[in-house]
Amino acid sequence: MDTSMRLTLWPLRLLLTLHLVAVLAQPVLAGRFLTGDIDAIAAHGLVGSLLAASGLVLIGLTLLYVLAGRGRLWVAPAGVVLFLAIGIQVGAGYSRDLALHVPLGVAVVLASVLLAIWVWSPSAGRSR
Template sequence: MDTLTPRTAAPARRPRATLWTLRFLLTGHLVAVLAQPVLAGRYLTGDVDAMKAHGLIGSLMALVAMVLIAGALAYVVGGRGRLWVLPVMVLLFLAEGFQIGMGYSRQLHLHVPLGVAIVVAAVLLAAWVWTPSAARPRGAR
């Protein structure tokens, strides 16, 4: 090889497909999460059928949270994404499972504040996943 030819470094592995998957999943999750207080509010204004939709979407969110864990695992392991994402998704799954239980048992003193915390977490995660920080590989600054 010629010593005058510059060597190019191999491109660093970074989350691409896994990041787009996580973006899609977290944005869809955010839409479902934001629908929950709207449906609860509609129920409180007299739309009894809104509670059925609230319960159905809430129950389906446990499935969505499991898929989010798989997406986060792919992002962390396959895409060399941020490590903190995986435990946060597991905590979100556990919080949503507890939230479902508190809702069906009518424990509103726990259901409402936990719902607010889940909404805040979903908004922050969905906002973060669209930042340039989410696209950088682990260890890069």
């Protein structure tokens, strides 16, 4: 792995790992709210908003990884799609559209798990 790849991959790994932790906290916080912990919904909303904000950083890091690090091309569009999905997810949550919020949440969790697994795989360290 060359220096430019290493310099762009490690921040991406760190962000996607932290992103995954936050994403996995979301169903736990929602479940706590449903079991009567009213304060958990405020934390759920805060974490969702932080995920949306970190999505902008994710887009920047994926672009650096692709352009400067010569990483896999599909990673940048995947970061954009994840950012957009989280934005829609936050909007659906605040509008209480659970018919969209719950299945989209499952999709965001799945995509986040897959991206976090991939970013730590040997394939992520290979340039194109």
